[in-house]
Amino acid sequence: MKAHDGMYIGGAWRPAAGRDRIEVVNPADETVIGAVPAGTAEDVDAAVRAARAAFPGWAATAPAERAALIGALRDVLAARKGEIAETITAELGSPLGFAEMVHVGAPLAVASSYAELAASYSFEERLGNSTVLLEPIGVVGAITPWNYPLHQVVAKVAPALAAGCTLVLKPAEDTPLTAQLFAEAVHEAGIPAGVFNLVTGTGPVAGQALAAHEGVDLVSFTGSTAVGRQIGATAGAAIKRVALELGGKSANVILPGADLAKAVSAGVGHVMNNTGQSCNALTRMLVHRDQYEEAVSLAAAAVATYPTGDPTDPATRLGPVINAKQHERVRGYIAKGVEEGARLVAGGAEAPYERGYFVAPTVFADVTPDMTIAQEEIFGPVLSILAYEDEEDALRIANGTVYGLGGAVWAADDETAVAFARRMDTGQVDINGGRFNVLAPFGGYKQSGVGRELGPHGLTEYLQTKSLQF
Numbered sequence: 001m002k003a004h005d006g007m008y009i010g011g012a013w014r015p016a017a018g019r020d021r022i023e024v025v026n027p028a029d030e031t032v033i034g035a036v037p038a039g040t041a042e043d044v045d046a047a048v049r050a051a052r053a054a055f056p057g058w059a060a061t062a063p064a065e066r067a068a069l070i071g072a073l074r075d076v077l078a079a080r081k082g083e084i085a086e087t088i089t090a091e092l093g094s095p096l097g098f099a100e101m102v103h104v105g106a107p108l109a110v111a112s113s114y115a116e117l118a119a120s121y122s123f124e125e126r127l128g129n130s131t132v133l134l135e136p137i138g139v140v141g142a143i144t145p146w147n148y149p150l151h152q153v154v155a156k157v158a159p160a161l162a163a164g165c166t167l168v169l170k171p172a173e174d175t176p177l178t179a180q181l182f183a184e185a186v187h188e189a190g191i192p193a194g195v196f197n198l199v200t201g202t203g204p205v206a207g208q209a210l211a212a213h214e215g216v217d218l219v220s221f222t223g224s225t226a227v228g229r230q231i232g233a234t235a236g237a238a239i240k241r242v243a244l245e246l247g248g249k250s251a252n253v254i255l256p257g258a259d260l261a262k263a264v265s266a267g268v269g270h271v272m273n274n275t276g277q278s279c280n281a282l283t284r285m286l287v288h289r290d291q292y293e294e295a296v297s298l299a300a301a302a303v304a305t306y307p308t309g310d311p312t313d314p315a316t317r318l319g320p321v322i323n324a325k326q327h328e329r330v331r332g333y334i335a336k337g338v339e340e341g342a343r344l345v346a347g348g349a350e351a352p353y354e355r356g357y358f359v360a361p362t363v364f365a366d367v368t369p370d371m372t373i374a375q376e377e378i379f380g381p382v383l384s385i386l387a388y389e390d391e392e393d394a395l396r397i398a399n400g401t402v403y404g405l406g407g408a409v410w411a412a413d414d415e416t417a418v419a420f421a422r423r424m425d426t427g428q429v430d431i432n433g434g435r436f437n438v439l440a441p442f443g444g445y446k447q448s449g450v451g452r453e454l455g456p457h458g459l460t461e462y463l464q465t466k467s468l469q470f
Ligand code: NAD
Pocket: 143, 144, 145, 146, 147, 148, 170, 171, 172, 173, 201, 202, 203, 204, 206, 207, 208, 209, 211, 222, 223, 224, 225, 227, 228, 230, 231, 244, 245, 246, 247, 248, 278, 279, 377, 379, 405, 448, 449
């Protein structure tokens, strides 16, 4: 794994404007595994100029050709799958098997979907006496988080390229090595110079400069609600398009008649995968009062099948959380849960190892909807189980947070689950264990965000319309 010294701008690795660097730390053992340049406003400006210069050419490239280049990018990523997974394991702490299957597998599927969509999408439609042209919005400023280092990047870059946009990416401070590998792949795939540019750096410096740059036409941000709010305000003041994928506190509603054992075990898995660091993680499990204690025992048993430890060990299912700050924060939430009267049935605030940012897989019972752990996003391996009296009560609890990103409903049949899902204020709902679909729009209701990613809906975020009347 080698870290580049420069920024990928205009089709080449160029020295950074400043000398500051960001150290990359392996969260499993706290060792420094590399360093990347901390970009400044000057680097961002150079990258935006390169993207702007490349825009007319890329926008005019035939969709079939753009599709072929996205396909080529997918093929390079697939060929370098092992190296990417190892990098993600090293900088994020993801167990290697999960890194291969999900962290690399999902973006490969997303890239494939956009290679197909770019070729088949109709960038023109006829409405009465008008022809509506769907044109690329221009230069995109993409700002991504660390929790899915490759997927978050591909979920923005692939649709932007398909639409005919050019980009500047500012990846998260904690996982820049994966982003550098991605830039190498873009280069190797033969995507024209300036179409994709990478500036590593901190949020408040490089991220802020990118979000505020007047040469950026659309800011696509994934991250925390607090930063999203700030970026939304900056974009609003500049009358600039913005897409925000923010936090979540998703409910896993288990209705009477559902297969309880299956629902609990899948629900626990959904939280523990990626060490609870998925924005749509089903962190609130809602169970009918009559089945409550049975569900709690099943969850305690299920969580015991998630051994914590070295992410390169094939037996490990739960890696560390990303960094020292999150380590403190997540364990602080666990302490808060105990303090507010929830019943700890597995795990706890104590770190299981001296080295590494590990958190024991934790399950709380007797959680009430008003508790901090039932309201705020923890972003760690912590599950809260809440009891409900009847369906109306379950719905009130499920909808009773400021978020609305994901969700799940389990019932005796799909029809019953769908009837409940229709009343949920959330962007995605898995019905009786329905699987993640890379074509389905992903995004939030309420404070979970603005806009949608993935599939054809995700593509339209990067397009603007022009009507020609005849
Ligand atoms: P974060 O908001 O701190 O950082 C996200 C990105 O924004 C990083 O690249 C960071 O450098 C940058 N950033 C930080 N401050 C900035 C500023 N002032 N201006 C511009 N850019 C700035 O979030 P995080 O800690 O990296 O990620 C965790 C959060 O992201 C969680 O709340 C999680 O739910 C959310 N998230 C949401 C989704 C989704 O799709 N909805 C996906 C993943 C993560």
